[in-house]
Amino acid sequence: MDSWAGGRSYESYVGRWSRLVAREFLAWLDRPADAGWLDVGCGTGALTEMVLARCAPSEVVGVDPSPSFVEYAAACVADPRASFQVGTAQALPVDDAAFDVVVSGLVLNFVPDRSAALREMRRAARPGGTVAAYVWDYPDEMQLMTHFWDTAAGLAPAAAALHEGARFPFCRPEALHALFTDAGLENVEAQPVVVPTVFGDFDDYWVPFLSGTGPAPAYAMSLGDGDRAHLREALRARLPTEDDGSIHLTARAWALSGTAA
Numbered sequence: 643m644d645s646w647a648g649g650r651s652y653e654s655y656v657g658r659w660s661r662l663v664a665r666e667f668l669a670w671l672d673r674p675a676d677a678g679w680l681d682v683g684c685g686t687g688a689l690t691e692m693v694l695a696r697c698a699p700s701e702v703v704g705v706d707p708s709p710s711f712v713e714y715a716a717a718c719v720a721d722p723r724a725s726f727q728v729g730t731a732q733a734l735p736v737d738d739a740a741f742d743v744v745v746s747g748l749v750l751n752f753v754p755d756r757s758a759a760l761r762e763m764r765r766a767a768r769p770g771g772t773v774a775a776y777v778w779d780y781p782d783e784m785q786l787m788t789h790f791w792d793t794a795a796g797l798a799p800a801a802a803a804l805h806e807g808a809r810f811p812f813c814r815p816e817a818l819h820a821l822f823t824d825a826g827l828e829n830v831e832a833q834p835v836v837v838p839t840v841f842g843d844f845d846d847y848w849v850p851f852l853s854g855t856g857p858a859p860a861y862a863m864s865l866g867d868g869d870r871a872h873l874r875e876a877l878r879a880r881l882p883t884e885d886d887g888s889i890h891l892t893a894r895a896w897a898l899s900g901t902a903a
């Protein structure tokens with residue numbers, strides 16, 4: 643079970659990067675104004691906020707199973723068009739065909755039954771509406787996490803089983819395309835979204851792992867002080883560091899969209 647709680651911690655670990663992906667994703671999706679949007683697995687509201695800022699929606703409903711994330715999003719997103727509810731992707735607490743656009747950012751890999759989630763997303767979309775999602779390319783190009791897990795597994799082989807690249811092999815365009823078409827979605831398209839993840843110094847990279855929010859931070863905090871210090875120093879030695887101390891990595895997400903029949 644992955645650990646998702648603590649809005650501020652999430653923001654420093656992934657939220658700051660997920661906002662960059664959300665912006666590119668919405669530009670690619672290019673949906674018209676005045677649409678009703680559903681954000682599945684809204685977390686702290688990164689994608690919801692970007693929809694509000696960029697897509698002129700009539701409403702955005704965010705759903706997430708983490709009560710603390712829902713509370714954080716509701717407190718931070720002060721827009722009358724936005725509302726948030728606790729619920730899961732496999733059993734969305736919304737009516738059939740209630741939304742023009744149903745989206746989900748960086749969530750599908752954490753959902754136990756992804757096929758059920760896609761069917762639910764299709765159910766929530768009106769006929770002709772859009773269902774779209776993106777996930778990190780964990781197997782190949784989510785460098786900040788790959789460095790973490792490769793280093794952790796080098797120090798403690800048991801960590802290899804927790805490596806998100808190994809846990810989420812389906813986060814590739816072919817498997818994601820099949821997931822969408824198997825759910826009955828039509829006109830399915832895939833698009834890579836690459837964003838820079840630049841850290842001012844090593845602490846800017848490392849400290850978010852001490853929050854415990856998300857799989858890699860949860861692993862870091864499961865270690866004793868000595869093992870965590872070994873991991874920290876091995877990462878410090880491994881990461882490509884510029885003369886000014888900054889660390890320039892990139893992250894790729896795969897975005898998919900389809901049309902509800």
Ligand SMILES: C[S@@+](CC[C@H](N)C(=O)[O-])C[C@H]1O[C@@H](n2cnc3c(N)ncnc32)[C@H](O)[C@@H]1O
Binds near residue numbers: 660705730
């Ligand atoms: C990496 S965060 C992404 C949050 C947000 N969408 C973003 O882009 O920043 C993953 C989110 O998936 C949510 N989640 C985990 N299992 C879920 C499920 N079964 N249904 C819906 N959301 C789920 C977590 O609570 C967490 O908010």
